[in-house]
């Protein structure tokens with residue numbers, strides 16, 4: 001591990017002490033704190049006002065019981081979470097994750113990341129995250145509805161367009177957002193579109209929101225490549241996952257002239273030398289809600305391997321778009337040996353610290369998730385703008401806004417890295433640029 005600036009040593013020790021057993025949260029805090037030494041040296045007021053200590057402590061954490069009944073009449077009890085981390089820049093904003101692995105430490109790591117990501121967008125949104133250890137896999141539509149209604153029956157009292165505005169994440173897409181919005185509306189008797197984002201197009205959603213995280217990640221890759229005189233045209237890419245982020249990252253890669261040869265889900269990896277047939281992936285994952293292994297039954301020439309590692313496949317562009325810590329130091333070494341040129345994180349914290357270090361030492365262009373996957377939340381903020389003005393923008397206009405936002409995030413990371421003598425290190429650039437925007441607001445707002 002890198003050596004932390006000694007002024008920050010105690011801060012990190014205190015985080016470990018106050019939040020025992022929350023490994024992912026520790027990892028996320030450490031990764032940010034590692035970058036902040038030069039910033040706090042330049043801004044003594046951040047130390048005086050204990051900005052880092054305050055940023056590491058959520059403003060509010062809500063944990064609640066979610067009881068529901070399955071189709072056989074059996075009762076289940078899940079746990080719901082919402083961690084409202086920081087509202088210095090705007091209402092709390094961040095997705096809801098439904099996955100059996102969800103626990104407080106995971107929600108806190110995601111909420112912590114979200115503070116800096118949201119700051120980087122330049123938009124008025126604070127940071128939060130939430131979810132449940134509910135597993136939607138194999139559940140009927142009725143079971144999903146009963147769960148979402150029960151979840152919202154508690155969560156609604158903490159939400160509001162000026163307070164806290166959740167969106168989707170793993171296991172939560174337009175279907176679940178719709179069911180939660182319906183329950184919110186029923187309980188409050190308010191058609192308050194600004195209370196959730198990722199809504200369906202007929203009832204307050206924004207064009208491009210579905211595509212935004214994946215597209216934004218690819219726009220970020222284009223910025224990284226262009227700043228080094230390269231492009232995506234003709235490049236071979238692999239994308240892990242086959243969910244919302246992965247599908248639309250693949251779509252934009254293909255549109256921009258790259259060939260995507262592999263994608264995956266939590267069970268295994270599909271390899272298709274001729275280039276992934278994205279319509280088929282969408283049919284399987286979005287329409288049939290099936291497994292990626294189904295792909296090879298309908299596509300000759302493609303292969304599927306259970307439990308395989310996608311990072312062993314030769315590529316120049318690698319986009320981890322599934323989940324945290326899915327790309328390790330060893331995986332990074334394999335990608336480097338196979339000639340990877342650029343890696344960008346569509347998922348949150350998918351690369352372990354060893355992986356990040358290996359890429360940086362090998363001179364691989366590396367886009368950290370806070371910056372590279374910020375297109376999703378940025379477009380959620382654009383959805384909020386449209387809701388507030390009772391307006392709907394065209395696909396082209398919204399996509400162009402997204403592209404501009406990704407460009408400005410890249411510029412902010414790049415210039416901040418240069419300002420602090422770390423040219424090309426977008427990890428440090430993203431951490432400091434995001435942190436300083438929040439820190440200045442926290443100083444201005446006083447001790448709250």
Ligand code: NDP
Pocket residue numbers: 168169170171172213241242243244245246264265266267321322323324326346347348373374376377
């Ligand atoms: P989805 O639920 O749509 O898809 C998740 C994909 O990742 C699925 O293919 C899933 O496979 C795979 N996956 C999930 N957990 C694991 C695991 N433990 N090991 C291996 N594969 C796994 O989620 P999203 O696409 O929305 O989210 C993916 C990532 O992107 C997450 O890290 C999320 O936090 C991040 N993100 C999402 C944003 C959004 O707008 N949706 C915005 C910014 C970041 P399986 O079906 O087998 O579980």
